[in-house]
Amino acid sequence: MSHRGAPSRFERPSAVAFLGYAFGIALIFWCLSGAGFSLEKVMTAPPRFADFADRAFPPNLDPKVLTRLGWKMVETLQIAVAGAVIGVILSLPVALLAARGLIAGPWVNQITRVTLGFIRAVPDIAWALVFVVAVGLGPFAGMLAIVIDTIGFCGRFFADDMEGTDKGPAESLTATGARKIDVVACATIPAAMPAFVSTALYALEKAVRSSTILGLVGAGGIGIELKVGFDLFDYPTAMTVILMIAVVVIGIEQLSGYARKQIIGEQR
Amino acid sequence: MRSSVTDLDLKQRPLNGDARTGVVHTAPVSSVDVPVVDIEAHSVAKSFGDNRIFSDVSFRLERGASVALVGANGAGKSTLLRCIMGLIPVSSGSVRLLGQDATGARASDLRRLRARVGLVSQKHNLVPRLSVLSNVIHGLLGQEPGLRHWSQTLAPAPSREAAMAALESVGLAEFAARRADRLSGGQSQRVAIARALVSQPKVLFADEPTASLDPAAGEDVMELFFQLAREHGVTVVFTSHNIEHALHYGDRILGLAEGALKLDAMAAALTTSDLRGLYD
Ligand SMILES: Nc1ncnc2c1ncn2[C@@H]1O[C@H](COP(=O)(O)OP(=O)(O)O)[C@@H](O)[C@H]1O
Ligand SMILES: [Mg+2]
Numbered sequence: 001m002s003h004r005g006a007p008s009r010f011e012r013p014s015a016v017a018f019l020g021y022a023f024g025i026a027l028i029f030w031c032l033s034g035a036g037f038s039l040e041k042v043m044t045a046p047p048r049f050a051d052f053a054d055r056a057f058p059p060n061l062d063p064k065v066l067t068r069l070g071w072k073m074v075e076t077l078q079i080a081v082a083g084a085v086i087g088v089i090l091s092l093p094v095a096l097l098a099a100r101g102l103i104a105g106p107w108v109n110q111i112t113r114v115t116l117g118f119i120r121a122v123p124d125i126a127w128a129l130v131f132v133v134a135v136g137l138g139p140f141a142g143m144l145a146i147v148i149d150t151i152g153f154c155g156r157f158f159a160d161d162m163e164g165t166d167k168g169p170a171e172s173l174t175a176t177g178a179r180k181i182d183v184v185a186c187a188t189i190p191a192a193m194p195a196f197v198s199t200a201l202y203a204l205e206k207a208v209r210s211s212t213i214l215g216l217v218g219a220g221g222i223g224i225e226l227k228v229g230f231d232l233f234d235y236p237t238a239m240t241v242i243l244m245i246a247v248v249v250i251g252i253e254q255l256s257g258y259a260r261k262q263i264i265g266e267q268r
Numbered sequence: 269m270r271s272s273v274t275d276l277d278l279k280q281r282p283l284n285g286d287a288r289t290g291v292v293h294t295a296p297v298s299s300v301d302v303p304v305v306d307i308e309a310h311s312v313a314k315s316f317g318d319n320r321i322f323s324d325v326s327f328r329l330e331r332g333a334s335v336a337l338v339g340a341n342g343a344g345k346s347t348l349l350r351c352i353m354g355l356i357p358v359s360s361g362s363v364r365l366l367g368q369d370a371t372g373a374r375a376s377d378l379r380r381l382r383a384r385v386g387l388v389s390q391k392h393n394l395v396p397r398l399s400v401l402s403n404v405i406h407g408l409l410g411q412e413p414g415l416r417h418w419s420q421t422l423a424p425a426p427s428r429e430a431a432m433a434a435l436e437s438v439g440l441a442e443f444a445a446r447r448a449d450r451l452s453g454g455q456s457q458r459v460a461i462a463r464a465l466v467s468q469p470k471v472l473f474a475d476e477p478t479a480s481l482d483p484a485a486g487e488d489v490m491e492l493f494f495q496l497a498r499e500h501g502v503t504v505v506f507t508s509h510n511i512e513h514a515l516h517y518g519d520r521i522l523g524l525a526e527g528a529l530k531l532d533a534m535a536a537a538l539t540t541s542d543l544r545g546l547y548d
Contacts, residue, residue: 168389168391168393169393169394169395169396171355171389171393172387172389172393172460172463173395173406173409174355174382175353175355175382175385175386175387175389176382176383176386176387176406176407176408176409176410176463176464176467177379177380177381177382177383177384177409177410177411178379178406178409178410178413179379179409179413182409182413182414182417182418183409185415185418186395186398186402186406186409186418186419187395187406190395190396190397190398191395191396191397193397
């Protein structure tokens, strides 16, 4: 009887795999150097951060400042909600064009999807800059940036949601002689509705997060207070802004999670 | 309910007229003697890519016939039904449905044609999140396209009444407001039948009408199905892998096996063992 030994603990990599690993490691070091990675700065950061924290705490809780920041936060949420709602509504027709095998042909699908990919590739802050140039400084530019950002996101995922629905009901309605648009309205969209709600709520969370920094480029919202705080070395006020943003973003995430459960939770 | 004069009614009129007036009819009498052919398949073949499902399938089905399409799982029964309704293109051959070409038809003609036939599919295929009544109203979309038939809320009164009558005929009127995904298998099958019948089709296709039901519910649904079919004088084509059902409810049996139409005979001339051979 011959026992076969267990395989060795480590498989010896092939020459190609070895080259691949070596290249990967070299790449990482190259990136670290490009990013200006410096151990020395890492070592000195904690004391400097402690110094910032020391100067930022306690946060500025002056009622006058809180009131001003509070209203700025309201404006931020108005930008986010208005932009997300308009974006979600406009996403629906765009998604109908992007979804394969629904109402539009493969060419239209592809062109729409590439366009949506481009919209997503441009960061929200860059869209805000573009709209500041187009419509001037202020919250309207911010709202437009959120709208376009939401279309890039929801247009694509609404389309995916519709492509992923059970094709059975749609086929049965096609068999009654219904037009494509009627089939989509009666079978595809109702089936995709839970996914739509979930995607739309996520888009709202994303919009709130975006809207808090659009002010950095003058597109409205509380971001401007953050910039001013740092520019004037008014760290306590900047800290108040950061904490307010954190509270609001976490609050919105909780709210949207709760709404998601209420709306689609019990309906599988 | 909307009512329409069937082709049969029209064809019987000259006959009565002749009897009353005593005029000898010299025109061709074929339209009276020869039954109307509702479905005609001519050398139909279907492949998915290189995978040939069946080829050279030909048959003629007459108005009022009740036809069982039998064959093992995967023999291509559902695929053949889809080809007949033009839901998927045939690879070669042609299909005539209600006297019109269904394989080469333009999309709009095909829709008009489909509006005159009904399909009850194997998985019932109700829209789960909508009410039973909305689902039945969808059966009218072929005849009345547009927003008003998207939902029972928007539907015009005659359509709602037609849908309620169809639900009544399958015994589910009191479930009209219920969500379609809160029904039992037998109930959802009945709703699917109501949706197919609400447009008063001339031809009714049913794909494995009992496959997802327990035997008792299956019997009930078949009884109901054929009672309604006889009442409305529609041609019925149903697929089944249940030999007893096929022989009991079909008066003609088409058998698919090994990629060909291996059997085309009257049910009365067949025994269960004749059919069992198809499943080997
Ligand atoms: N859309 C499709 N694409 C590829 N193959 C298919 C498709 N639909 C059915 N088939 C294949 O065709 C064969 C017949 O399927 P089907 O018509 O559903 O059989 P049956 O209804 O008799 O059980 C099966 O092998 C199935 O895998
Ligand atoms: Mg089948």
